[in-house]
Amino acid sequence: MKFSKFATIQIILILISFGLKAQDFIVKGVVFEKGSNIRVALAEITNQRTKIGVGSNDLGFFQLKARVGDTLLITKRSLTDQRIVIHGTQDILIYLIRESTMLNEVTIIGNTKKQDLEDLKRDFKNKGVYNGGKSSFLSAIFQPLNGLYNLIGKEPRNARRFGRYADNELQQSQIDVYFNQTIIKNNSELRGDTLEKYMLNCRPEFDKAQYWNSYDYIKYIKESSKKFTDTLGKGK
Structure with a gap:
């Protein structure tokens, strides 16, 4: 049975589509507050499939590993949670809406x-x-x-x-974008005073961390927090 050229092209496109869906890539985006276009720092962006999260930096930028079809959950105190489905490798713009109960109480004039x-x-x-x-x-x-x-x-x-x-x-x-309490809690068992001591004693040096991405930070947090916990155990 012979396939037409059109059918062959359709099959190729379907295979490519399946290939993209199974392939991880780095998605980049910016978080804004809707209506004001203020960039939102320290918003938490979590891939609900991998459960890995990162924070947006002072300019609202973030990058996170994902694949087509993944859902990102974006949260920030006093702003309404947002969910975004990844449809491709293009950069994304996220607009968070300020909760209505806060509008009459707070006026935000923000400089980073x-x-x-x-x-x-x-x-x-x-x-x-x-x-x-x-x-x-x-x-x-x-x-x-x-x-x-x-x-x-x-x-x-x-x-x-x-x-x-x-x-x-x-x-x-x-x-601070990646080495903060939220991300450390998501990737370690550290809490309370122990978490604060860890953040003080194990903060990475900029000379090393300046070239890291979110996954380098997570790897560092998991390894260094375990060593820190083991050291505390030996001191008892």
């Missing part, structure tokens, strides 16, 4: 930590402090007064000090 730090940097620049309080070789030649000011002025010293602080805060914010 990154925005706050950038605003402070602009304040230093407006005061005449350029390049974070550091003078380049060319600026010292063509703008000698500014170069001298950047070397001896009080504000430049503050700018350099703030620059170091801002860099560290942004680095720690990146770690």
Whole structure:
């Protein structure tokens, strides 16, 4: 029995479709508050098939392993839960609705930590402090007064000090997206005071964690929390 070209193409498309459904990939998305377009930080996104969850970062971004047909549950305090079915590998936009009981009580005017730090940097620049309080070789030649000011002025010293602080805060914010109580509780048996001690003593260093994705963090949490628990047991 001979198949027509059309039937052959249909069979190929069906096989491809089944292949996509069985294949895991990284889905990326952004969480917004509907009606205001404020990006929602620290929303929890959980794949209901794998039970693995991640948190959105300061800019509302997240990434999570999934496959076609999976359902993502997105939750955030004071916002209505949302469920999204994955239909393909394209990026997704998620809009959470603020609970009606909160609308008349709270007005949200939100800047992320990154925005706050950038605003402070602009304040230093407006005061005449350029390049974070550091003078380049060319600026010292063509703008000698500014170069001298950047070397001896009080504000430049503050700018350099703030620059170091801002860099560290942004680095720690990146770690907080995945190394937080919600994700640690979902992937370990740690609770209460023991959880707090673990988060203090086993926080990953940025030099190592800056290249990690959510699965690297989960692997680290599972391994390090077990070692931490074993160490506590030996100390008894």
